[in-house]
Amino acid sequence: MSKALLTYSGLRCKLVCMNNKLHTYMTRPERYANIDGTGEMIFGLMLLGFALAGYLEASLPGSASKWARVAVIYLGLILVLGLGYWVRRGIKKRITWPRTGYVAYPRGGKSWWLPRVRIFATLVFGLSLAFAVGIARWRHLISMGNARVDGLTVFSVVMYGCWVSRMGKENWWKWLVWFFMILGVVTIALMVPGDFNNWDRPPVLLMGLLWLGSGTVTLYSYIRHTKPSNPETE
């Protein structure tokens, strides 16, 4: 019988591999949250809510008060976000949990300072952005509505890219959606007559539909590849 001795470098390699595996296991539950595509659907619905609010606001007569416009925007957003919440809850309860299991995520962490630092950083970023937009508007470089739409469009494209890069190789087709997203935004920008500042709600509508579509395809693929389990033998 031969006995193989583990050299120091072999041992080190084993430990490093183990540490990497450990890290993979620890990040797996985070990815599981979107295994059924509900995360994408929620974001898609949120964008559709913004687009809907924009179209509703545009359909109001010119004499409508400022408060009526704000109320219409909020009504559109609340309706769509409420729908998103119930859709997600329904999918998780009826499809995901009986098939691949239930997971509850911790709210925040044990460290008290990390959420506070995040809130502070978000506030600083938000205020800086508001200040920059205010200056640009004061100098008549942009209009407020366009700044909102441009920001939302860029944010959703970048976010989808980050989302796909975290999803892993099994969802390679999402890179095509991302490419189509960029292509669609550029096409809309080129098709809108006049300068770049004249474009408005269509990019947000496109983003919302693509996010929602991507989530729906993920859900379909999930349902196709999994089946409800028999819980009696646990």
Place this chain on the structure above:
Amino acid sequence: MNEQLQAISELDRVIHEPGRLMIVALLWAVKECDFLYLLHETEMNKGNLSSHLARLEEAGYVQIEKTYRGKVPQTLLRLTSTGRSEFARYCKTLKAAF
């Protein structure tokens, strides 16, 4: 080198077993989950997973709660505070070993 070997010898044997390490690492990132989730993520069979969970429960690292979701039985699992601190210590020791 000696310090590294000492660190290896200090690794918690209950957690160090590959199957149990996987279970504890998965439970670390969540508040709680059910048996089915662990079965799906670890790709173990039910018997293996049950015996590993029983060992972890015996060591006081995992809390197992039998409950119902509607009329369906459900086994909820979560890491205890001892389990969390022991796993954090395990990760620290593992890093010190290389």
